[in-house]
Amino acid sequence: MTEAVIIGVGLHPFGRFPGKPALDMGADAVRLALTDAGVNWPQIQGGYIGSYEVANPDAIVGRLGLTGVPLRGVFNGCATAGTAVALAARAIETGEHDLTIAIGLDKHPRGAFAADPSVAGIPSWYGQTGLFLTTHFFGMKINRYMHEHGISHETLARVASKNFRNAARNEKAWRRTPLSPEEILASPVLNYPLRQFMYCGPNEGAAAIVMCRADQAHKYTGKPVRVRSTALRSRRLGAFEVQSPSFPVGEPVDSPSVDASRAAYESAGIGPEDVDVAQLQDTDAGSEIIHMAENGLCKDGEQERLITEGATEIGGRLPVNTDGGLLGNGEPIGASGLRQIHEIVLQLRGAAGARQIPGTPRVGYTHLYGAPGASAVTILST
């Protein structure tokens, strides 16, 4: 089977852009990715595009060129971009296309998502009585995790502080003001133990990734990044997942992040010990801590020491969310995972500028998790 490699990445800044439609942000990201890859839009043979807010994201062809290219809309909650990348890579691996694109774009209003529970298959009373909030899950999951594995409130604050510090070195990030752990711990509690500055916010942005067959990469770039594996998993019965009015008692069942992670490592023939830089779904500071273990990058409870020692900092042993993550960038759902891959590609090329990790990173890892319990993992290497 042919291998897919990434030859171009493009990122529209994440933030708020009044008056600029999501499709325009997406088109900008596509043009950046095409320029980076050294290809023209008419050369693209097929692609996958994801968005939460835009009803027909494939309408982007109206801004790029009506070439007749098959552009398939995908949506998988917060795992949308992971799905788009996986399918674009698969189209190359199976020989359907030689040159593909994955695109994500979104434009969310301010504040928490206000969805209709019935759309998620959940009864109305769950929303009426104030239980239908994803932030509850994040608060409850890290509260339980802190209780079981000895994670402190200070460690939650250190994670958020690190991601804002990294974002300050990223000209395309949204939250670029560094905050100390003390300032973060002084912000109001939103959902105990999580505070205002420990949460990411929905916002706007777009990203795109151009891929080609590995045996043709030399035509475009001297530094292709290999797509070693992609994996997507949904929740299994018994796992503790977001938006669950109830779940079964019994032995704990692994989250879809654990399942997707294992599948991705196995398929790549790469282990967690080989990962040089990781991008983990940090919807909140607690999620980054839990996801370190769920993705095999440490054991449960080791985070307290690792984070205190600075292991996840840009200069540390296992840098996590070097571009500021979701905390620093916000979450335009459809684009978020492509932003992660954009960052890993820059790091593996040695082109991440002020936030470049030291040494010669070979393996990068990205992870997404979202409602109602879906995870996507991508493993990339030089």
Next chain:
Amino acid sequence: MTTTQRPVAEGLFTWPPAAAPLRLIGSECRVCGLVSFPAAATCVRCASDESKERLLADRGTLWTYTTQNFRPPSPPYDGPEAFEPYAVGYIELPGELLIEARLTEPDPDKLRIGQTMLLTLVPYTVRDDGTEIVTFAFAPVEESTHAEQEAS
């Protein structure tokens, strides 16, 4: 003055309160025994569509919790405009399931993972005509009371 009360949804818990002891209404798969809440016509373990009603235990332990310190978006939330923070948690009903519910105690410092919790009802909002809308919640059981009950 009399206050009219109505449950937020039919079939969620036993109603009216005076008629029978308060219990949540779940279901049990007739094939594999999986307990569900709210009551489910089909089983997410074995896909059977044969289920029977099961009244769930009214007492369990607090598995985890969090607080809600800002007013949730409306819709879907239809609580009062004047917002009072509340807590939510998962209560483990032994041998049955873990249930997400409002907690009567809003202060996280007064909640503890593992503490005993008892089912109750709370009027979480009032309609324009004065009708109180009632939903289920769990209340911490005082440790001393609990110990006495265990001993008796």
